[in-house]
Amino acid sequence: MMANAVFAGRARVDAVSLANRGLQYGDGLFETMRVDRGGVPLWPRHLARLRDGARRLGIAMPESGFLDAQVAAFAHGVEGGVLKLVLTRGDGGRGYAPPVDAVPVWSLSLHPLPAPMPRALRLHDCTTRLAIQPALAGLKHCNRLEQVLARAEVERAGCDEGLVRDMDGAPVCATAANLLLHVDGRWTTPRLDRCGVAGVLRGWLLEAGLVQEAPVARNALEAAEALALCNAVRGILPVASLEARAFAPHPAMDDLQERLAMAFPMYANAGCGA
Amino acid sequence: MMANAVFAGRARVDAVSLANRGLQYGDGLFETMRVDRGGVPLWPRHLARLRDGARRLGIAMPESGFLDAQVAAFAHGVEGGVLKLVLTRGDGGRGYAPPVDAVPVWSLSLHPLPAPMPRALRLHDCTTRLAIQPALAGLKHCNRLEQVLARAEVERAGCDEGLVRDMDGAPVCATAANLLLHVDGRWTTPRLDRCGVAGVLRGWLLEAGLVQEAPVARNALEAAEALALCNAVRGILPVASLEARAFAPHPAMDDLQERLAMAFPMYANAGCGA
Numbered sequence: 001m002m003a004n005a006v007f008a009g010r011a012r013v014d015a016v017s018l019a020n021r022g023l024q025y026g027d028g029l030f031e032t033m034r035v036d037r038g039g040v041p042l043w044p045r046h047l048a049r050l051r052d053g054a055r056r057l058g059i060a061m062p063e064s065g066f067l068d069a070q071v072a073a074f075a076h077g078v079e080g081g082v083l084k085l086v087l088t089r090g091d092g093g094r095g096y097a098p099p100v101d102a103v104p105v106w107s108l109s110l111h112p113l114p115a116p117m118p119r120a121l122r123l124h125d126c127t128t129r130l131a132i133q134p135a136l137a138g139l140k141h142c143n144r145l146e147q148v149l150a151r152a153e154v155e156r157a158g159c160d161e162g163l164v165r166d167m168d169g170a171p172v173c174a175t176a177a178n179l180l181l182h183v184d185g186r187w188t189t190p191r192l193d194r195c196g197v198a199g200v201l202r203g204w205l206l207e208a209g210l211v212q213e214a215p216v217a218r219n220a221l222e223a224a225e226a227l228a229l230c231n232a233v234r235g236i237l238p239v240a241s242l243e244a245r246a247f248a249p250h251p252a253m254d255d256l257q258e259r260l261a262m263a264f265p266m267y268a269n270a271g272c273g274a
Numbered sequence: 275m276m277a278n279a280v281f282a283g284r285a286r287v288d289a290v291s292l293a294n295r296g297l298q299y300g301d302g303l304f305e306t307m308r309v310d311r312g313g314v315p316l317w318p319r320h321l322a323r324l325r326d327g328a329r330r331l332g333i334a335m336p337e338s339g340f341l342d343a344q345v346a347a348f349a350h351g352v353e354g355g356v357l358k359l360v361l362t363r364g365d366g367g368r369g370y371a372p373p374v375d376a377v378p379v380w381s382l383s384l385h386p387l388p389a390p391m392p393r394a395l396r397l398h399d400c401t402t403r404l405a406i407q408p409a410l411a412g413l414k415h416c417n418r419l420e421q422v423l424a425r426a427e428v429e430r431a432g433c434d435e436g437l438v439r440d441m442d443g444a445p446v447c448a449t450a451a452n453l454l455l456h457v458d459g460r461w462t463t464p465r466l467d468r469c470g471v472a473g474v475l476r477g478w479l480l481e482a483g484l485v486q487e488a489p490v491a492r493n494a495l496e497a498a499e500a501l502a503l504c505n506a507v508r509g510i511l512p513v514a515s516l517e518a519r520a521f522a523p524h525p526a527m528d529d530l531q532e533r534l535a536m537a538f539p540m541y542a543n544a545g546c547g548a
Contacts, residue, residue: 001367004292015289016297018278018381023290024360025418026300032368057419058426084368086298093275094306094358094385096418096425096449107292111368131405132441136419143417144299144370145331145410148363151370152332167406175370 002081003074004109008090010066013105020105022088025096026142029053031200033071034233035081035110036266040071042232045200050087053139059089060104067106074108080266082111082233086142114233116269117160120240120247121229123174124159126150130166130173130195138198151175161229163242166195169218177229177237178202180211181220182252187228188214200232201260210259226250235267236260276355277348278383282364284340287379294379296362299370300416303327305474307345308507309355309384310540314345316506319474324361327413333363334378341380348382354540356385356507360416388507391434394514394521395503397448398433400424404440404447404469412472425449435503437516440469443492451503451511452476454485455494456526461502462488474506475534484533500524509541510534 006013021027031046040046047067054061061067074083086109090102128150136143146164154162154175161174172190173179178199180187189211192198205211221227226247227239238253240246261268280287295301305320314320321341328335335341348357360383364376402424410417420438428436428449435448446464447453452473454461463485466472479485495501500521501513512527514520535542 001293006292016292016294018280018290018360018383019275020290020297021422023294023297023362024304024416025422026416027419027422030298057423082368086292088297094356094388096421097429098422098426109292114368128409129407131407131410133403133405133420135402135423136405141419142298142300143419145301145415145417146407147370148295148299148301148372149331149409152372155371 002110002112004107005070006105006107007062007070008105009103010063016105016107017091019091019093020088021090021092022086022105022142024092026144028086028088028142029057029059030087030140030142031085032233033083033085034266035075035078035083038076038078040075040083041264041266042200042204043071045203046085046232049140049198049200050085053141054087056139057089057141058098059087060102062087062104062106070108074110078110080113082113084109084111088142117234117237118240120238121160123239123242124154124157124162125243126153126162126164126175128153128164130164132167132194134194137195138192140197147175171216171221172196174229177231177234180205180228180230180236181216181224182226182250183220183224187211187252187256188216190214190216199230201230201235205230205260208259208263210256221245226253228253228256235264276384276386278381279344280379280381281336281344282379283377284337290379290381291365293365293367294362295364295366296360296379296416298366300418302360302362302416303331303333304361304414304416305359306507307357307359308540309349309352309357312350312352314349314357315538315540316474316478317345319477320359320506323414323472323474324359327415328361330413331363331415332372333361334376336361336378336380344382348384352384354387356387358383358385362416391508391511392514394512395434397513397516398428398431398436399517400427400436400438400449402427402438404438406441406468408468411469412466414471421449445490445495446470448503451505451508454502454504454510455490455498456500456524457494457498461485461526461530462490464488464490473504475504475509479504479534482533482537484530495519500527502527502530509538
């Protein structure tokens with residue numbers, strides 16, 4: 001960690017309290033953002049997702065101008081990095097009832113860019129499934145034990161990332177990225193109304209018309225000519241294999257990466273920052 | 275909070291770090307224990323559940339004798355109270371992969387006994403459902419947003435507690451207690467292999483032969499002559515109503531409460547401590 005700060009509302013505080021509901025219950029949300037040349041190019045999208053999550057969970061947002069200013073201050077002068085924001089409901093007593101008028105406790109931490117990924121990823125087909133929970137689907141909330149278990153599988157398998165399916169076996173995402181499938185001449189991505197995190201870069205790709213949402217059946221990967229992962233830290237990452245199935249390089253992959261790099265040069269070189 | 279302490283392994287530390295995985299991902303477990311006359315009567319059962327959860331999630335346990343000694347020290351001299359233990363995987367970098375050899379960070383906090391509940395509870399029928407996730411079912415882990423949302427519903431409804439159903443509509447538990455149904459002359463409790471927390475007091479009632487596990491269908495409550503909730507803080511709490519359905523006092527309720535109070539006198543008076 002290169003720098004960090006914790007705030008209660010607008011006040012800088014020394015540390016997170018033991019009574020913090022993020023710690024007690026995962027009662028919070030987070031954003032993981034790419035810092036580039038002193039700014040956070042996708043900040044408006046991260047902020048919009050955070051606001052949406054806060055509204056759905058009934059968590060108070062920090063005052064908007066103050067939040068913008070702190071994010072800008074952390075990114076200032078940083079050539080490349082990752083900025084993580086965690087927003088918790090704040091402190092509470094014992095018990096699940098959300099305290100009325102809790103002051104949100106939130107943190108910013110600046111991290112170096114991660115090590116480059118391979119040019120194309122080997123995916124493990126995770127046995128950990130995502131539970132179906134529409135009330136939390138799409139949110140980047142702090143209840144992430146499913147991802148922890150799935151990622152532990154990936155480590156044991158010696159792979160780069162993992163394909164994660166829902167409880168019905170339908171492909172949804174990777175442990176820390178969204179999933180793109182090239183089928184019938186176009187890029188599609190699974191709907192996320194039952195589980196999964198609605199990634200910020202996925203949102204940009206959808207709005208740019210480069211990818212379309214579609215229901216993805218259990219066996220949809222069999223028909224896919226190419227697979228990619230995407231997230232806001234690394235951009236678009238081609239998939240080389242899923243267990244025994246290999247994917248050959250595909251021209252649609254280069255096209256998608258080039259279009260993204262045109263809009264966001266930080267994602268050139270598969271976003272490795274290398 | 276009457277007292278608290280945070281430990282990293284055996285070392286007392288000042289505070290929980292921002293890098294703590296409990297805070298970042300809810301990557302932890304907890305126990306909420308009744309303190310009575312300087313001890314924790316159900317400690318062996320709490321410890322067994324904690325160990326089981328730690329094994330399933332791959333979280334290191336604090337050294338056993340040290341943990342026992344700290345729990346005993348917190349309970350020493352306390353006539354009545356609630357002791358909460360939170361065990362997190364420890365600190366990590368960015369990313370879901372569980373760090374190898376992480377030192378577990380855990381805390382103890384002592385709280386006063388909660389305010390007495392009414393003699394019989396009014397239950398709200400929560401619209402928040404529990405997702406079906408066998409990999410986490412039964413554990414008292416720190417991913418508790420479903421309980422937070424369900425409890426917020428209870429508050430809005432002005433009720434005492436809430437009936438929580440699984441995604442298929444089958445009754446499972448309350449927001450912070452297990453569910454007991456008196457049907458066909460015996461007490462039963464829903465199985466918890468798909469969702470829900472395997473309560474420590476529920477475990478005792480099962481082993482004592484006072485309650486039996488059974489599959490509970492969507493409409494099972496219609497046939498129930500009595501409902502009760504149970505947890506390790508309050509004991510057995512009779513249910514007066516579920517939405518419009520009222521439950522008359524039932525002799526099996528008094529019998530169950532008396533048997534429990536015989537084994538654990540702290541649960542006399544519906545465990546209110548009053």
